[in-house]
Amino acid sequence: QVQLVESGGGLVQAGGSLRLSCAVSGLTFSRYAMGWFRQAPGKEREFVSRISRSGDRTYYADSVKGRFTISRDNAKNTVYLQMNSLKPQDTAVYYCGADPGYFGRPYYSTSTYDYWGQGTQVTVSS
Numbered sequence: 001q002v003q004l005v006e007s008g009g010g011l012v013q014a015g016g017s018l019r020l021s022c023a024v025s026g027l028t029f030s031r032y033a034m035g036w037f038r039q040a041p042g043k044e045r046e047f048v049s050r051i052s053r054s055g056d057r058t059y060y061a062d063s064v065k066g067r068f069t070i071s072r073d074n075a076k077n078t079v080y081l082q083m084n085s086l087k088p089q090d091t092a093v094y095y096c097g098a099d100p101g102y103f104g105r106p107y108y109s110t111s112t113y114d115y116w117g118q119g120t121q122v123t124v125s126s
Contacts, residue, residue: 001026002024002025002026002027002115003023003024003025003117004022004024004096004097004117004118005023005117005118006020006021006022006094006095006096006117006118006120007020007021007023008020008120009093009094009121009122010122010123011123011124011125012086012122012124012125013124013125014086014087014088014124014126015085016086017082017083017086018086018122019081019082020036020080020081020083020096020120020122021078021079021080022034022036022078022079022081023076023077024077024078024079024096024098025077027115030053030054030074031053031100031101032053032098032099032100032101033050033051033052033053033099033101033107034050034051034079034096034097034098034099035047035048035049035050035096035099035112035113036050036070036079036081036094036095036096036097037094037096037097037110038090038092038093038094038122039092039093039119040091040093043092045110046061047061047107047109048061048064048068048094049061049064049068049070049081050070050099050108051070051071051079053101055072055074059107059108063089064083067084067085067086068081068083068084069081069082069084070082081094081096083122086122088124088125090122090124091122091123091124092122093119093120093121093122094119094120094122095116095117095118096117097110097112097113097115097116097117098113098114098115098116099112099113099114100114
């Protein structure tokens with residue numbers, strides 16, 4: 001049974017920082033690229049960041065580039081999202097997803113990720 005469990009969300013003031021974690025079980029973690037997405041109320045789930053299987057390649061949405069950093073620890077089956085200089089517009093539920101790497105699937109699309117966590121709420125106050 002595959003499980004992805006996000007944690008680390010919360011309420012923070014603008015300019016603050018949070019570190020999200022996503023603990024994965026039930027699959028061979030090192031064989032999956034991992035992504036972070038977010039969904040604000042009334043909006044579609046949107047791409048935030050992605051990291052390759054080995055961690056040597058990372059991708060970011062323009063809206064978070066320079067503020068967020070994705071990383072992974074394959075020994076701990078965990079992917080992280082360090083979020084600095086948070087803005088009210090970063091408020092959303094954040095989800096991690098696992099991508100098995102089928103050819104031709106765009107990294108920024110939700111349909112690329114076969115498994116998802118339940119999400120963790122991030123609220124940034126102004």
